[in-house]
Amino acid sequence: MFLTKEEEKIFNGEKGEVLERMFRLLVRLGDIYGANKMIPVGSVQVAGVSFKSIGTPGLEFLEDYAKKGAKIKVLTFLNPAGMDLENWKELGFPEDFAEKQIRVMNAFKEMGIVVTSTCTPYLAGNLPRFGEHIAWSESSAVSFSNSVIGARTNREGGPSALAAALCGLTPNYGLHIDENRKPNIVVNVDAELKYNADFGALGSFVGKIVKDKIPYFKGIKNTNTDQLKALGAAMAASGAVALYHAENLTPEAHLMDIKGLEKIEVGEKELKETYAQLNTGENPDIVILGCPHASLREISDLAEKIKGKKMKKPLWICTSRVMKECANRMGYTEIVEKAGGEIVADTCAVVSPIEKMGYNTTGVDSGKAANYLPGFCKQKVVFKNVDELIKVIE
């Protein structure tokens, strides 16, 4: 790989041990994936934040590097943490877990990373522009930034994203390169898509078939960004889709040639089958919405739906701290709480230790959560649209 004179100095340790290790990591990953050079990144999102995922080894690594003076060079946000960082006690998160999670956050903060933990950085103040090179980690955020915004990122691991943040660079390979952003399979959709859950079911079905390909959707109409967020998240969870195009909806779609590509068809039948497959339980102990983190529109829609009702089971809607502040100000939080629900910030169903909090069956309207909860949190899943979920627990 070509390195500039300045980069050679970092590689040889002239800028200190932290940068040397971090830069070597980027160079080696670049070699493995065939990068020709380093490129500057404008924004980073680091995964590996929940203490549940990184454990004591991860915590100790982060504290060591923070102590050695690691400092970020570009705007850097974090993936969700393992708990609501302000409200954890009330929500029943274990104390020993909380102590470790707070140490993780402090280490990141010392490096200059914005301790806003969310899988939707683009809704919380970290918005890249079209075509900008970035290094993001969380799979749904990677999908959204590549597909809906048209920024460019590979799916980074926790350490490689941290290295990108500390060096301000990433190796030039994969989705940073025009050639690798072309679709290689067409998905013809002929079904009514109304709820986020419908988009989650579509994404779950398609991800399983296309795996790590780049799908080009035809036939999706009248969507908003919340629905595209749900679609991308599900495809990244059931497959490894980091970029999709959708005709008349995403910014690079019109640049793409789809002649001669393999095609798959998705209709009502496939969606119905996917709903059936993802439902592994009944009678949820808790309903968790906001996977990926809810937008303000999703929170206000929920508040409208449950206003004046009383939920018999816990109901969480997970979101970023920024959205929660808006919800507080608009009175949505009060409405949700009066109905027996909680607006939970900084964390989500997938990365929080819900299996240790007495929950065995979780109701979700997210294709991503429905894919991950059985494995990550040992949950049985009730996968329905938001109206049906409310009906089950009200």
Add this chain to the structure above:
Amino acid sequence: MGDNMKGRTIYPGKTEGEALVSKTPIGFYGGIDASTGIVIEKGHELEGKSVTNKILVFPNGKGSTVGSYVIYGLKKNGVAPKAIINRETETIVATGVILAGIPCVDKINIDEIKNGDRLVVDAGKGVVEVK
């Protein structure tokens, strides 16, 4: 003897020591105890053995990406292998050895290394010598 093999540098450094060879991949997270260096994966061919101060030879890593942090933990706790030799270093092991600063070489035909062999490693040059 002095059988030289040439591979690729993952992280530089010179060392020599005794080979501990696994014919099967190693998953560090849940596979090796970061505080003792003992292999704890049930049924693994190295189960119960210590990787500490050995030259650990295995085809490639497997399992959770948190494995990178376990490699870092081994080094920090003073129970790391002296070096790692792989057939193909994938990103979990590459990330771990670089964070930790453990010499590592890949693209080596590990079938030619036997348990207990005395190895001299110059990872910066990608060279592994069987004494």
